[in-house]
Amino acid sequence: MKALNILIIGFVWPEPTTTAAGQRMLELIHFFLKQDCNITFASTAKKNTFSYPLDSLGVAQKEISLNDSGFDLYLSDNKKDIVIFDRYLTEEQFGWRVAENNPEALRILDTEDLHSLRNTRENAFKKGVPFTIENWKNNSVTKREIASIYRSDVSLIISSYEMQLLTKELNINNSLLHHLPFLLKAKKVKKIPFEEREEFICIGNGNHAPNKDAVIWLKKEIWPLIRKQLPEAMISIYGGHLPEQILQMHNPNQGFLVKGWAPSAIEVMRKARVNLAPLRFGAGLKGKLITALQANTPSVTTAIGAEGFSTKHLELNGTIAETAKTIAAAAVELYSSKEAWNKAQEKGEKLLKKLSNKEKTEKEFFKKIEETIQNLQEHRSSNFIGAMLQQHTMASTKYMSKWIEAKNKKIE
Known part of the structure; x- marks a missing residue:
């Protein structure tokens, strides 16, 4: 042609x-x-x-x-x-x-x-x-x-x-x-082990309504439940075009750090221990979950967040949960249990291999x-x-x- x-x-x-x-x-x-x-x-x-x-x-x-x-x-x-x-x-x-x-x-x-x-x-x-x-x-x-x-x-x-x-x-x-x-395309990314990873992460463009809602829900309901069980835990919120409402949520005393745009999403993702994507509405295939797979970072998301993958892949690379309580519980388990975290990471590697075609x-x-x-x-x-x-x-x-x-x- x-x-x-x-x-x-x-x-x-x-x-x-x-x-x-x-x-x-x-x-x-x-x-x-x-x-x-x-x-x-x-x-x-x-x-x-x-x-x-x-x-x-x-x-x-x-x-x-x-x-x-x-x-x-x-x-x-x-x-x-x-x-x-x-x-x-x-x-x-x-x-x-x-x-x-x-x-x-x-x-x-x-x-x-x-x-x-x-x-x-x-x-x-x-x-x-x-x-x-x-x-x-x-x-x-x-x-x-x-x-x-x-x-x-x-x-x-x-x-x-x-x-x-x-x-x-x-x-x-x-x-x-x-x-x-x-x-x-399959590519090797140097793994950062469980012990060397710190913090939770949540990433997404602030102009996108599902992302904005996810951060608001995270701050008001999910994060307090996580901090109750992990008082020293920190979470970093990344994203371009974050609205003032999100920027004002920055509170180091609560471990809630709004950091804004990151030049490389995969670099900040691979340093985090757990990726949180509590999406209550939306559509499509989520780039943030793909980035987490590429960074070998386990995720906690909702069924809507994961639906772009085929059904049999939904529970690979982390946990699917729908309520603030169950999302927080899944996040705490992945953050605290090296065994659970390693299993999720291994499943994520297999999923990424299947998707890298x-x-x-x-x-x-x-x-x-x-x-x-x-x-x-x-x-x-x-x-x-x-x-x-x-x-x-x-x-x-x-x-x-x-x-x-x-x-x-x-x-x-």
Whole structure:
């Protein structure tokens, strides 16, 4: 296959040192660079100090605007073989423009995680009601996200649970989906033994609602239970973009240390004895748990935190618990018992070995791309729902966007 020209439309500029989504995007960029692709990364977002220097990789960069027909002219003059939408929101904004101005391009949606699943769970949590599949199906965000999946030629799904949800609950054809977890490669990391490790750790980007809630729950309910049994224990909270509410929780007297952004997540993780990820809502495959596996650090998390792995892997590398009491008990046991800690670490090594199949995963992904490009018209013809939704989008979103653009010009 010839060298492909690829446009990635980012929801934000990649931040691999602060978010799992940023790590994921950088993995995709490296994958396509290995295939000798020419990549342009575009985004409507503003860059910040955590934004990755894409120019160092030879990736072209382009700032774009919402509701701007200039993007149409760019596509017309710079035809792409593949356009990748970073999350469904970018597909909503730019998908119809790509379909209209560069119809021959393969349209790939990288869902990151199912935002509708996370949104439904967060709403249920805030209302104090159980999450149900029916509530997820009835959520307007779900309808929008699933519409984006149908309008796209291929959607990348990071979580095995979410693949099952889409295929079994919504009967979405497998031809429209591709399971693409993190691209992990086996590598040796020098082990730090139980005796040389200190503290608990909790890590996560502060802009991500599940992470913020996890730290609040940890501080208010879980940590006091741990300190009651381990009065000298300390925990370090790491993460970029931590809100003021989290920063104010810093209290050395309580052993609760809010340290903020860490340049290397794996380095701080490998020095900790136990990783705590008490996630009460969320979706996807958790980067913090992958980092813990790579650092040989046992974790305590919830079923939601671990669901991205297949069911048989849930209890490997630590403990799954759901209440403040059981999470604290599991944390204390792993922190205090060298035997329990070593067993968890050994299981984690086995799990990481199973997950470290980067070459196979990349080969399967490239095969999916090749086959879909070669049979693109047939592929689209078999996706009638997608064609119907694309037609609806052309008739509604398109003209709304043009109206907003015209209104903005008039104001100027």
